[in-house]
Amino acid sequence: MNYNIVTEDVLARLREICGENNVLTDRKKTEAYSHDETPKDRYAAFPEAVVLPRTSEEVARIVRLANDRLIPLTPRGAGSGLSGGAIPCCGGIVVSLENMDRVVEIDTENMMMVVESGVITNSVNERLKEAGLFFAGYPMSLETCCIGGNIAENAGGGKAVKYGVTGRYVMGIEMVTPTGRIVELGGKRVKDVTGYDLKKLIVGSEGTLGIVTRATLKLLPRPTAQVALLVLFDSAESAISVVPKIMTDTGVIPTGIEFMDQLSVKTSCSYLNEHLPYRDCGAMLLIEIDGADDRQVEDDYMKTGEICEKNGALQVYVADNHTTRERVWAVRRSIAEAFMAVSPQQSLEDIVVPTASIAELIPELAKLSDKYDLQIPCYGHAGDGNLHATLVKNPAHGMEQWREIEACCLKDLYGAVRKLGGAISGEHGIGSKRKAYLKDAVSDVELELMKSIKKAFDPNNIMNPGKIFDMDHCSTEQNPDAFP
Amino acid sequence: MNYNIVTEDVLARLREICGENNVLTDRKKTEAYSHDETPKDRYAAFPEAVVLPRTSEEVARIVRLANDRLIPLTPRGAGSGLSGGAIPCCGGIVVSLENMDRVVEIDTENMMMVVESGVITNSVNERLKEAGLFFAGYPMSLETCCIGGNIAENAGGGKAVKYGVTGRYVMGIEMVTPTGRIVELGGKRVKDVTGYDLKKLIVGSEGTLGIVTRATLKLLPRPTAQVALLVLFDSAESAISVVPKIMTDTGVIPTGIEFMDQLSVKTSCSYLNEHLPYRDCGAMLLIEIDGADDRQVEDDYMKTGEICEKNGALQVYVADNHTTRERVWAVRRSIAEAFMAVSPQQSLEDIVVPTASIAELIPELAKLSDKYDLQIPCYGHAGDGNLHATLVKNPAHGMEQWREIEACCLKDLYGAVRKLGGAISGEHGIGSKRKAYLKDAVSDVELELMKSIKKAFDPNNIMNPGKIFDMDHCSTEQNPDAFP
Numbered sequence: 001m002n003y004n005i006v007t008e009d010v011l012a013r014l015r016e017i018c019g020e021n022n023v024l025t026d027r028k029k030t031e032a033y034s035h036d037e038t039p040k041d042r043y044a045a046f047p048e049a050v051v052l053p054r055t056s057e058e059v060a061r062i063v064r065l066a067n068d069r070l071i072p073l074t075p076r077g078a079g080s081g082l083s084g085g086a087i088p089c090c091g092g093i094v095v096s097l098e099n100m101d102r103v104v105e106i107d108t109e110n111m112m113m114v115v116e117s118g119v120i121t122n123s124v125n126e127r128l129k130e131a132g133l134f135f136a137g138y139p140m141s142l143e144t145c146c147i148g149g150n151i152a153e154n155a156g157g158g159k160a161v162k163y164g165v166t167g168r169y170v171m172g173i174e175m176v177t178p179t180g181r182i183v184e185l186g187g188k189r190v191k192d193v194t195g196y197d198l199k200k201l202i203v204g205s206e207g208t209l210g211i212v213t214r215a216t217l218k219l220l221p222r223p224t225a226q227v228a229l230l231v232l233f234d235s236a237e238s239a240i241s242v243v244p245k246i247m248t249d250t251g252v253i254p255t256g257i258e259f260m261d262q263l264s265v266k267t268s269c270s271y272l273n274e275h276l277p278y279r280d281c282g283a284m285l286l287i288e289i290d291g292a293d294d295r296q297v298e299d300d301y302m303k304t305g306e307i308c309e310k311n312g313a314l315q316v317y318v319a320d321n322h323t324t325r326e327r328v329w330a331v332r333r334s335i336a337e338a339f340m341a342v343s344p345q346q347s348l349e350d351i352v353v354p355t356a357s358i359a360e361l362i363p364e365l366a367k368l369s370d371k372y373d374l375q376i377p378c379y380g381h382a383g384d385g386n387l388h389a390t391l392v393k394n395p396a397h398g399m400e401q402w403r404e405i406e407a408c409c410l411k412d413l414y415g416a417v418r419k420l421g422g423a424i425s426g427e428h429g430i431g432s433k434r435k436a437y438l439k440d441a442v443s444d445v446e447l448e449l450m451k452s453i454k455k456a457f458d459p460n461n462i463m464n465p466g467k468i469f470d471m472d473h474c475s476t477e478q479n480p481d482a483f484p
Numbered sequence: 485m486n487y488n489i490v491t492e493d494v495l496a497r498l499r500e501i502c503g504e505n506n507v508l509t510d511r512k513k514t515e516a517y518s519h520d521e522t523p524k525d526r527y528a529a530f531p532e533a534v535v536l537p538r539t540s541e542e543v544a545r546i547v548r549l550a551n552d553r554l555i556p557l558t559p560r561g562a563g564s565g566l567s568g569g570a571i572p573c574c575g576g577i578v579v580s581l582e583n584m585d586r587v588v589e590i591d592t593e594n595m596m597m598v599v600e601s602g603v604i605t606n607s608v609n610e611r612l613k614e615a616g617l618f619f620a621g622y623p624m625s626l627e628t629c630c631i632g633g634n635i636a637e638n639a640g641g642g643k644a645v646k647y648g649v650t651g652r653y654v655m656g657i658e659m660v661t662p663t664g665r666i667v668e669l670g671g672k673r674v675k676d677v678t679g680y681d682l683k684k685l686i687v688g689s690e691g692t693l694g695i696v697t698r699a700t701l702k703l704l705p706r707p708t709a710q711v712a713l714l715v716l717f718d719s720a721e722s723a724i725s726v727v728p729k730i731m732t733d734t735g736v737i738p739t740g741i742e743f744m745d746q747l748s749v750k751t752s753c754s755y756l757n758e759h760l761p762y763r764d765c766g767a768m769l770l771i772e773i774d775g776a777d778d779r780q781v782e783d784d785y786m787k788t789g790e791i792c793e794k795n796g797a798l799q800v801y802v803a804d805n806h807t808t809r810e811r812v813w814a815v816r817r818s819i820a821e822a823f824m825a826v827s828p829q830q831s832l833e834d835i836v837v838p839t840a841s842i843a844e845l846i847p848e849l850a851k852l853s854d855k856y857d858l859q860i861p862c863y864g865h866a867g868d869g870n871l872h873a874t875l876v877k878n879p880a881h882g883m884e885q886w887r888e889i890e891a892c893c894l895k896d897l898y899g900a901v902r903k904l905g906g907a908i909s910g911e912h913g914i915g916s917k918r919k920a921y922l923k924d925a926v927s928d929v930e931l932e933l934m935k936s937i938k939k940a941f942d943p944n945n946i947m948n949p950g951k952i953f954d955m956d957h958c959s960t961e962q963n964p965d966a967f968p
Contacts, residue, residue, distance in 0.1 A: 160674070168652065184927065189837065191868045195930070195934050197638070197651075197688050198934065200651070201681065203681070248592060248705075251616065251705035251708075253705065295780075354594045355595075357594075422673065425677050425678050428677070438678070441679075445666075449941065450679050453940060456936035456939065
């Protein structure tokens with residue numbers, strides 16, 4: 001099966017649906033929709049058109065048109081993804097949800113919120129402050145990413161140790177199916193076993209099973225006490241080995257346990273022009289603890305600090321006011337961006353292993369760094385076993401050599417991860433970036449089951465094709481009209 | 485498509501796979517597998533054979549045989565279900581997991597546990613006591629139900645307000661697909677977006693997408709402080725209306741908030757010969773609060789008690805020792821059983837609405853009770869909006885009249901629930917009992933998507949057919965050889 005191109009006739013229909021100004025074809029304008037946060041020269045691809053619908057009905061009409069004409073669609077939120085999920089790698093039409101950014105309802109009685117997909121994650125919590133509620137999702141890109149993207153990737157982030165990932169809070173979804181029908185899944189019900197739980201399947205399906213237009217999010221009472229500990233260690237190994245002990249030996253479940261190696265902290269501090277006095281230690285943990293009671297939070301962080309000190313921590317700093325906490329978190333949140341600025345030739349990874357196995361993973365990274373003669377800074381959500389090891393191109397290597405090294409090194413890395421009972425993506429997704437590696441990461445039977453679901457939902461394979469896996473009956477060659 | 489019967493040849497193959505003693509055909513023995521906790525005369529059906537495999541490989545061989553021969557399979561745990569899910573309503577073979585009851589591993593470092601499906605829920609926590617950990621599932625049947633059944637139904641229970649339902653703790657699944665292939669989904673990873681999250685789809689799919697043979701469960705540090713409040717009100721309305729306020733006005737998230745109306749408490753107390761002094765009030769809430777810190781739990785229950793008193797509670801009793809807590813919980817847990825003993829002619833419902841809407845539901849129940857001249861006692865997990873309203877046959881009505889009244893009353897009840905944004909099952913499942921009502925409870929598009937997944941997983945419709953919905957291309961008539 002081959003896709004059709006976006007003809008003048010199709011464009012006219014799109015303009016009819018969305019209005020003249022909400023259909024973009026000019027390359028100056030569509031460039032912004034040709035990439036996400038993965039390296040541009042590697043993964044970017046231009047769409048033939050970008051549409052900016054304002055209602056679910058418009059989305060449905062666009063999808064029906066594309067399905068009739070066999071034109072690929074790529075749903076897109078803020079484009080802050082790290083696996084190429086929002087890039088139109090088969091060409092066709094990008095459906096940007098940016099104009100669908102309304103907060104539809106804040107229901108304090110049910111502690112739920114209904115939002116359109118294009119709402120920025122951070123603004124959700126801004127809107128909830130007054131009500132004393134909060135949405136527990138906390139991806140590192142929260143200042144730019146949107147709820148639809150969180151749902152597509154089942155975003156994790158810095159608070160998942162205690163609060164879990166996005167899916168836990170998605171109680172309802174409004175979605176346009178790949179054949180253009182609007183369906184409501186779930187609602188304001190905290191429990192529901194009325195048939196298969198389709199919303200759980202949609203969360204994390206990377207926009208390949210439909211376009212989520214609206215979500216009902218479960219909220220929690222906003223924690224009134226929050227403390228961040230910055231714990232310094234002489235080495236990555238000693239920092240990492242304390243992580244599972246924090247929970248098993250104290251019974252405390254921190255909000256998050258973030259790990260940063262020396263290179264990551266230094267790079268981010270330089271990028272932000274931040275002068276943390278402790279940037280020269282070997283590695284650090286950023287541990288956040290929150291709750292409804294000051295004394296309880298204090299008890300918890302005291303216990304946590306003690307267990308760190310007992311297990312080789314050089315120093316435990318307590319950040320108990322908003323400004324200091326924000327300074328520390330800004331360093332953590334900016335690492336990916338900082339490395340991208342330093343070297344766009346890199347592969348930001350998202351491996352995840354059982355939490356107790358991350359200590360075994362760190363020496364593997366050192367071995368790979370030696371073997372392939374490149375730097376592999378490492379940081380991430382250690383409390384979840386989810387590490388963003390990043391392969392950075394050695395300036396001494398040429399581009400061709402780097403491509404080869406990257407592929408071999410990833411294969412070795414993923415092999416080591418699998419041996420430890422891990423997986424190749426904890427929160428960034430497979431997208432187009434990791435697609436080639438999926439068949440080694442999951443069993444044939446699992447992959448077949450996934451594909452059978454995709455086929456059942458999207459018989460023409462028009463919905464975000466070329467992501468996660470290729471469908472056997474469809475062509476998903478890289479768009480010849482790729483960037484630049 | 486018509487199913488084939490279990491011939492002597494098939495029985496010989498089953499004996500070869502499982503051993504002579506693990507294949508049952510004698511009606512005295514298979515009777516126990518012909519029903520669950522739904523009324524026998526209504527839903528029971530005899531299997532042609534029951535098999536008791538001991539390994540996943542044996543399960544896979546049984547499934548391949550049944551798939552080749554087009555014989556329906558019904559996976560079964562403890563048979564404590566309330567929607568007919570484990571009843572072989574199309575005949576064929578019951579696959580009982582009761583012999584697969586091993587605790588495979590307790591991994592304290594990762595706070596995970598690997599168990600076979602036949603492990604009894606309560607015994608999981610018995611085994612974890614020493615490690616200071618616990619599994620947060622708490623279905624009311626925990627003394628008899630097994631983990632496989634919890635997973636099939638995505639069981640809720642008495643601790644879901646704080647801890648959520650079963651699915652939150654299922655990190656990995658080993659399953660035999662309907663075509664007889666063993667597949668591992670997930671593992672000891674707390675985050676994972678490596679392709680579609682199939683394990684989340686399997687949880688709550690009522691054994692229609694495969695037979696779960698093994699599960700990896702996430703554990704939590706065992707709470708060391710626990711208090712139950714028994715709060716008395718003069719009416720169901722006043723008890724129910726305080727429920728959402730507990731969370732929104734205090735910020736406390738109780739472990740569970742259970743509701744029992746007068747009739748439910750009285751019936752259960754008589755059944756247990758329990759003499760609670762407060763059984764004559766109009767309705768009561770059983771509120772459990774737990775945590776890692778005595779003082780915090782005390783603070784929380786004081787706040788909770790106060791908000792109840794401010795909102796019309798007649799009396800707040802504090803049960804802060806294990807024995808008293810157990811006495812109170814035993815009354816709550818035994819209600820279903822007590823009503824079944826009093827009147828087997830009943831329909832135990834499992835409706836769920838947004839938590840703040842349950843106050844609007846209570847008067848609807850009173851109206852229906854008047855309209856159809858029958859008692860509708862009501863109890864359940866009020867903190868989740870999940871109520872077990874139970875239609876009890878009026879002894880003055882004949883059987884035929886009761887059947888008619890039941891159908892009409894359910895239609896009205898489900899209609900009222902839907903109007904409030906609710907659904908027809910919060911934790912018991914659709915099974916065969918509610919199948920006829922599913923098409924009014926979810927949209928056509930949602931139902932089609934569900935069926936398309938079923939077809940993709942189980943092309944021959946041999947896996948627990950006749951549950952949740954009927955497949956258009958398959959006959960799922962009630963087994964003519966039904967009980968008795």
